[in-house]
Amino acid sequence: MIGRSEFYIKWLLYGAATFLMLLLQGFLLQYLRIFGVMPFLYPALAAVLSMYEGAFGGTVYSLVLGVLCDLTLPGPIPCFYTLVFPLAGMLAGGLARRVLSSGFLSALATSSAAFVLTGLFHGLIFALSSRPAWRSVFSVCGRELAASIPLVLPVFFLFRVVWRKCLDDPVRRG
Helix, strand or coil, X not given: CCCHHHHHHHHHHHHHHHHHHHHHHHHCHHHCCECCECXXXXXXXXXXXXXXXXXXXXXXXXXXXXXXXXXXXXXCCCCHHHHHHHHHHHHHHHHHHHCCXXXXXXXXXXXXXXXXXXXXXXXXXXXXXXCCCXXXXXXXHHHXXXXXXXXXXXXXXXXXXXXXXXXCCHHHHC
16 A cells, blocks of 8 residues: 555656646647648557556546546547547456456557547437438548557556656565
């Protein structure tokens, strides 16, 4: 069990790491077009942190990330990312704890699942608004996943550094 100050330091470091990734998204990635879409870091942030912190910590982090994303980016409906990212965080945290290990392949799998979940929700919104756009939604989701999946590597390593730095048991640091 970690103490209160270590808990705050850990989440402050996660916040700083997230801020670095948000700067990367805001100052560089939003101006790039790969396969006709912008690389999008937010689902990978939610998934990778949830992989390390589990379903509860990842869901809370993803909720805050979703609120931040909704405040700064246009979405198909108000609070779209606030609804989707906690589900992605819960899914990623559960997968990583029960099915996958906390390695890079797990980060790729959980990030891919977060992108697909976000794409499915986009498609559901379009279907409910009577706009038959499933094919284009899946096309955009696939291209966005292909453009963004290489960015899981720096997210993975950055969050792994924080996670290892803040482990409460020196034996588990190995």
